[in-house]
Amino acid sequence: MRNTIDPKVIMAAAKGDRQAFRQVVEAHQGFVYSVAFRFVNNGADAEEITQDVFVKLWKQLHTYRLDVKLTTWLYTIVTNTSLDFLKSRYGKELKQTTSLDKGKFLYAQNPTPEEEIQHVELNQIVHEVAAQLTPKQRAVFILRDLEGLTPQEVAKSLGMSLGNVKSNLFYARQKVIARLDVYYKCKQEPISNEL
Amino acid sequence: MFIINVNKNQFLMNCKRIERSLYVYQELNEMELGIVDQHLTTCKNCSLMLKKLEKSRLLLSQIQQAKPIPENFSGLTGVIMQAVESEKKVIKNWSITFLDTIFFRVSMVLVSVILVVAFISEQRLEQPSMSDSSQTAEVYLNASLKRKDWNYNSRRQAKGKSLYACLNEKSCTSAKVLKYKKVRI
Numbered sequence A: 001m002r003n004t005i006d007p008k009v010i011m012a013a014a015k016g017d018r019q020a021f022r023q024v025v026e027a028h029q030g031f032v033y034s035v036a037f038r039f040v041n042n043g044a045d046a047e048e049i050t051q052d053v054f055v056k057l058w059k060q061l062h063t064y065r066l067d068v069k070l071t072t073w074l075y076t077i078v079t080n081t082s083l084d085f086l087k088s089r090y091g092k093e094l095k096q097t098t099s100l101d102k103g104k105f106l107y108a109q110n111p112t113p114e115e116e117i118q119h120v121e122l123n124q125i126v127h128e129v130a131a132q133l134t135p136k137q138r139a140v141f142i143l144r145d146l147e148g149l150t151p152q153e154v155a156k157s158l159g160m161s162l163g164n165v166k167s168n169l170f171y172a173r174q175k176v177i178a179r180l181d182v183y184y185k186c187k188q189e190p191i192s193n194e195l
Numbered sequence B: 001m002f003i004i005n006v007n008k009n010q011f012l013m014n015c016k017r018i019e020r021s022l023y024v025y026q027e028l029n030e031m032e033l034g035i036v037d038q039h040l041t042t043c044k045n046c047s048l049m050l051k052k053l054e055k056s057r058l059l060l061s062q063i064q065q066a067k068p069i070p071e072n073f074s075g076l077t078g079v080i081m082q083a084v085e086s087e088k089k090v091i092k093n094w095s096i097t098f099l100d101t102i103f104f105r106v107s108m109v110l111v112s113v114i115l116v117v118a119f120i121s122e123q124r125l126e127q128p129s130m131s132d133s134s135q136t137a138e139v140y141l142n143a144s145l146k147r148k149d150w151n152y153n154s155r156r157q158a159k160g161k162s163l164y165a166c167l168n169e170k171s172c173t174s175a176k177v178l179k180y181k182k183v184r185i
Helices: A007-014 A018-040 A043-063 A070-087 A089-096 A113-131 A135-146 A151-158 A162-194 B015-022 B030-042 B044-065 B073-085 B094-099 B102-126 B133-159 B163-168 B175-184
Strands: A104-106 B067-069
Touching: A007 A018, A007 A043, A018 A043, A018 A070, A018 A135, A018 B067, A018 B073, A043 A070, A043 B073, A070 A135, A070 A151, A113 A135, A113 A162, A113 B044, A135 A151, A135 A162, A135 B044, A151 A162, A162 B044, B015 B030, B015 B044, B030 B044, B163 B175
Parallel strands: none
Antiparallel strands: A104 B067
């Protein structure tokens, strides 16, 4: 996991130092937003979830123990908050509608406009399939395949055994890959027809 | 372990079982990898399946590499800090922290257990035991006392009859009635 921050800053924030807490927010809000976005696929809602996550952290930070990584704790909070959000009435309505807010992405390399369109399309498909998964499968898939956490980190963040992580990952990947296959077959057919 | 009931010497594995493992190929441990790789050298179908899955994994890694970022990064920090300002902070209180420790909880449980045991044992000492002979004697004496009381009260009731009632009864032998009868005769 990334975004390490000096434990002294975290402890100062735990004692109520708002400036120290601001540093904690600045160091971690990026990945918290990213995970939230993977769940809801909507910029405004992801920002709302991020805000909720840090308010929860502020309230609970006095119970923080240094033997637990803050990032692990944050992954747990953001996953639970996102799943609660999706369970809510608004979240259920959101599932049925296609959001126009596609969010902003930071690419590793500058993409061509075509690549960017393809990415948005791919992201949409993966999100649609992920929405049909069970909460556990969805959480495991997002943290492992979309956020790139190690299986051990996923297990710690979600309070699961490694075997459970693998099992959920298998079911999630089976569904996602099946959908991706269909998407690519559809994309290749017009090309083969032209040839 | 993901592959259930795998015997290391088991060479020919069920393709279906292996297929399940191919989906989590990156997550397999050394032993599991050894078994799957051994199978892949002999099974063309499973090797093709792995290649297909690897392609899909590459697509997913493309999504992974593009990180969603907030429209206004510093703006989001400001919004979060504003929300935090409006929340009441739970400041670490040492007395509350002490009350929340396991040591305190365990000692409280022990104290309450001791108090309950002490209360029960005291109750048992006060209660008369049926097997105790001295207590039985006391109960017997108490019963005889009650009988004495009953005899005394019934005699008093007999004595307490009115003069008029006694005159009508021949059996009444009260001294006053006899005197009255003598005077009248």
